[in-house]
Amino acid sequence: MDKLSNLGASCYVTELTERIKAKASPGGSVDGGLEDSIEYLRFFPSFVWTLRDFTLQLKLNGKPITENEYLENALKLKKGDTPDVQLFNLPRKCIRFFFPTRKCLIFDRPTSRKNLHRLEQMEESELEPDFVEQANQFCNYIFWTSKEKTLPGGHVVTGHLLAKLAESYVETICSGKVPCMESSVLALAEMENTAAVEEAVSCYEKLIGQRLSLPTESIQELLGVHAECEKEALQVFMKRAFKDDELRFQIKLMKTLDDRKEEYCRRNEQESSKHCQALLASLSVELEEKVHSWVYSQPNGHKQFVEDLKDVEERYYREPKKGVMAEEALKQFLEGKDAISRAILQSDTALSEKEKQMEEARAQADATQREQEVQQQKQAELEQKKQDQQRSCQENIQQLMLKMKHVHEQILEEHKKMLESRLAVSISREQEALVNEGLQVEAGRMKEDVQDLREKSARVKEFSWTNTAMLLLIACRNYWPQIIEKGVGLFM
Known part of the structure; x- marks a missing residue:
C-alpha cells in the first residue's frame, strides 16, 4: 500500500529548500530552510498524485476508503527519532507541509494484459470503461482546478516569461549557485520592464503617426493628440510592467514621451514655418515685381506700397491651416519689408517731412504691436505646455494608483488563499492529524507558521500606495519644476 517510498518526486521535494530559495536576504544572500519555507506556498501548485495500474483494494482496516483517504494514510508519520524513521518521515513532512491542498486519483489498467502491446493503437471504445471514466475525472479535475501561473502581485506568467525564468534558474544552477525565486523575478522584471517601455513608446509613435497631421492649427490640437496617445501608451506599459517599485521605468517612459512631444512640437513649428513662408512668397509675387520695376518710386508711391502690403496681409489671414507659426x-x-518701406517713404516727394515722421512712427507702432502679439502667443503656448505636463503627471499618478491598488488586491487575495483556503482549513486538519499521531512538536511548529502568515497578511493590509504615488510626483517635480505649485491638486 505504501507507494510513497518509490515516488522519485518526493526525494526532490525533500531537498527543495536546499536547492532553491524563495527570498533573498538584505545582504544579498538567500534565506531558506523549513523554518521559513512558508514563502514557498506562494509559488507551489496543488498536489495531484495519480496512481496508474492500481490493483489494490481501497480499504483500511476492512472499511472502504476514498482515494484521498488512501493518500492521507500513506502520508502518516512514524513516531521516533532514529535515522530510519527520519528518512521515512521527511518526504511525507515535505508533501504535507508544502502541499496543504492534495488530491489522489487512481487508474485501473486501461486494458487486459494481452492487449497492452498495442495500447497506442487502440481506440477509446476498446479501453476498459472504468479506465475511461477515471481518465475523464482526472482531466475534468485538472481543467477546472488548475490556475494560470502568476508572480507575486498577480502578474500572469506568459510562455515568454516562463522561458526566461527557466533560463535564469538553469544558468544559476550551472554556475554552482543556489537559485533564488525572488532574485530571478527581480531580474525578469528588469528585462520585462525595459521591454514594456519600448513597447509603450512604439505604441505612442504608431498612434501619433496615425492621428497627427502637421502642421496643426494650434499647439492645443497637438497636445490633445499627444495626450490621447500618451494615455494609451501608458496603459500598454502598465499592463506589461511589474515590480517597478522605484518607478525607474515609468519615469523613463514619462521622460521619453515628453521628449517625443517636444520633438513633434519642433517639427510642427518647422512645417508651419515652411508652409507660411511659401504662402507669403506666393501672395507677394506681384508686390515684389512692383518693387523691382520701381513702380513705387513716384509721388504717393509709399501709400500704394502700404496698401499692397496690407492686401498681402489680409489675403494671408484668409488662408486656412497655416499652423502655429502663422504670426x-x-x-x-513684414520686418523684411521695413527697409524697402523706409526707402520708398524717404523718396516719396508727395509727403512732407512731418508726414514722413508720422508714417515712420505708425510703422514702428505696428511692428511693436506685432511683436507683443507674437510674444503673447508664445507665452500662451508655454502655459499650455505647462498644463499638459501637469496633466501628464496626473495621468501617470492615476494609472499608477489604479495599478498598485490592483496589485495590492492581488497580494491580499494571495495571502487570503494561502491563509484561508490553503492553510487555515488544511493546516488545522494537519495539526489535528499530527496531534493524533503523537507529534505535538510538529503540530506546534505548524501553528507558528500559520501565525507568521497571519501577521504578514496583516502588514499587507496596512500598505498605502499613495506613498509610491508621492515618489512619482517628486520625480515629476524634479523633471518639470513648474508643476510644484499644483502638485497637491494632482491627488484630488
Missing part, C-alpha cells in the same frame, strides 16, 4: 512668419515677412 511669427508674418512678423518676419
Whole structure:
C-alpha cells in the first residue's frame, strides 16, 4: 500500500529548500530552510498524485476508503527519532507541509494484459470503461482546478516569461549557485520592464503617426493628440510592467514621451514655418515685381506700397491651416519689408517731412504691436505646455494608483488563499492529524507558521500606495519644476 517510498518526486521535494530559495536576504544572500519555507506556498501548485495500474483494494482496516483517504494514510508519520524513521518521515513532512491542498486519483489498467502491446493503437471504445471514466475525472479535475501561473502581485506568467525564468534558474544552477525565486523575478522584471517601455513608446509613435497631421492649427490640437496617445501608451506599459517599485521605468517612459512631444512640437513649428513662408512668397509675387520695376518710386508711391502690403496681409489671414507659426512668419515677412518701406517713404516727394515722421512712427507702432502679439502667443503656448505636463503627471499618478491598488488586491487575495483556503482549513486538519499521531512538536511548529502568515497578511493590509504615488510626483517635480505649485491638486 505504501507507494510513497518509490515516488522519485518526493526525494526532490525533500531537498527543495536546499536547492532553491524563495527570498533573498538584505545582504544579498538567500534565506531558506523549513523554518521559513512558508514563502514557498506562494509559488507551489496543488498536489495531484495519480496512481496508474492500481490493483489494490481501497480499504483500511476492512472499511472502504476514498482515494484521498488512501493518500492521507500513506502520508502518516512514524513516531521516533532514529535515522530510519527520519528518512521515512521527511518526504511525507515535505508533501504535507508544502502541499496543504492534495488530491489522489487512481487508474485501473486501461486494458487486459494481452492487449497492452498495442495500447497506442487502440481506440477509446476498446479501453476498459472504468479506465475511461477515471481518465475523464482526472482531466475534468485538472481543467477546472488548475490556475494560470502568476508572480507575486498577480502578474500572469506568459510562455515568454516562463522561458526566461527557466533560463535564469538553469544558468544559476550551472554556475554552482543556489537559485533564488525572488532574485530571478527581480531580474525578469528588469528585462520585462525595459521591454514594456519600448513597447509603450512604439505604441505612442504608431498612434501619433496615425492621428497627427502637421502642421496643426494650434499647439492645443497637438497636445490633445499627444495626450490621447500618451494615455494609451501608458496603459500598454502598465499592463506589461511589474515590480517597478522605484518607478525607474515609468519615469523613463514619462521622460521619453515628453521628449517625443517636444520633438513633434519642433517639427510642427518647422512645417508651419515652411508652409507660411511659401504662402507669403506666393501672395507677394506681384508686390515684389512692383518693387523691382520701381513702380513705387513716384509721388504717393509709399501709400500704394502700404496698401499692397496690407492686401498681402489680409489675403494671408484668409488662408486656412497655416499652423502655429502663422504670426511669427508674418512678423518676419513684414520686418523684411521695413527697409524697402523706409526707402520708398524717404523718396516719396508727395509727403512732407512731418508726414514722413508720422508714417515712420505708425510703422514702428505696428511692428511693436506685432511683436507683443507674437510674444503673447508664445507665452500662451508655454502655459499650455505647462498644463499638459501637469496633466501628464496626473495621468501617470492615476494609472499608477489604479495599478498598485490592483496589485495590492492581488497580494491580499494571495495571502487570503494561502491563509484561508490553503492553510487555515488544511493546516488545522494537519495539526489535528499530527496531534493524533503523537507529534505535538510538529503540530506546534505548524501553528507558528500559520501565525507568521497571519501577521504578514496583516502588514499587507496596512500598505498605502499613495506613498509610491508621492515618489512619482517628486520625480515629476524634479523633471518639470513648474508643476510644484499644483502638485497637491494632482491627488484630488
